[in-house]
Amino acid sequence: MVISVNSFVIALVGTGWKSVGGQLLASCVLMLSGHQDIGLRARMGAAFGFFMAIAFGISALITAIRENIPYAVAICTVVLCSETFLILRWWLRRTSA
Numbered sequence: 009m010v011i012s013v014n015s016f017v018i019a020l021v022g023t024g025w026k027s028v029g030g031q032l033l034a035s036c037v038l039m040l041s042g043h044q045d046i047g048l049r050a051r052m053g054a055a056f057g058f059f060m061a062i063a064f065g066i067s068a069l070i071t072a073i074r075e076n077i078p079y080a081v082a083i084c085t086v087v088l089c090s091e092t093f094l095i096l097r098w099w100l101r102r103t104s105a
Contacts, residue, residue: 024075031068032087035061039091046098058095065091 042057065088072080 024071024077025080028068028072028075028077028080028084031064031071032084035064035068035087035091038064039094042095043098054099058099061091062088062095 038057038061042054042061045051045054045057065084069081069084069088072084
């Protein structure tokens with residue numbers, strides 16, 4: 009009996025982790041995009057990127073709560089707090105300089 013690797017991973021991890029992981033990945037990409045926009049002094053682009061990053065982080069947290077995935081809520085909370093800290097640090101550093 010041959011079991012494909014993909015079905016084994018889905019059975020092991022579950023489909024909820026894919027959604028949470030994808031949303032966290034999108035959030036990190038948007039954070040990097042916002043950081044790049046701040047470096048280019050494009051404040052509207054940075055604000056939009058940071059807003060969308062926080063939105064994806066909150067969405068990942070809500071998905072983790074709804075799917076009742078162990079430890080995912082803690083991971084999403086840490087990521088969301090870290091993103092908020094970085095946004096404030098980058099934004100205040102650029103506005104004070």
